[in-house]
Amino acid sequence: MSQPRVILYGRPSCHLCDDARTIIAAVCAxxxxxxxxxxxxxxxTLQERFTEEVPVTFVDGKQHDFWRVDPDRLRFALLG
Structure with a gap:
C-alpha cells in the first residue's frame, strides 16, 4: 500500500480541523x-511549529494550506 499523498496536521477539539478533515476526506474519496x-x-516539535496554524495540510510532502482547506485547490493539487 502506498503512502497517503495528503497529511492533515491538527489537534483534537479543533473545529477548523474537523472542517478540514471533512473536505479532505471528500476530495480524497x-x-x-x-x-x-x-x-x-x-x-x-510539531506543536511548536504548527500551533498557531492548525489545521495544516501537506500534499506530496509540501505544505499546501493552513487554517482552511479549499476543495477546488486541493483537487487541483492532487490532479496536477
Whole structure:
C-alpha cells in the first residue's frame, strides 16, 4: 500500500480541523486518494511549529494550506 499523498496536521477539539478533515476526506474519496492525520499535540516539535496554524495540510510532502482547506485547490493539487 502506498503512502497517503495528503497529511492533515491538527489537534483534537479543533473545529477548523474537523472542517478540514471533512473536505479532505471528500476530495480524497472522489479521487481515489488516501490521507492521514497527525495530532501535533503528541510531538513537541510539531506543536511548536504548527500551533498557531492548525489545521495544516501537506500534499506530496509540501505544505499546501493552513487554517482552511479549499476543495477546488486541493483537487487541483492532487490532479496536477
Amino acid at each position: 472522489e479521487l481515489g486518494e488516501s490521507f492521514s492525520e497527525v495530532d501535533i499535540d503528541t510531538d513537541p
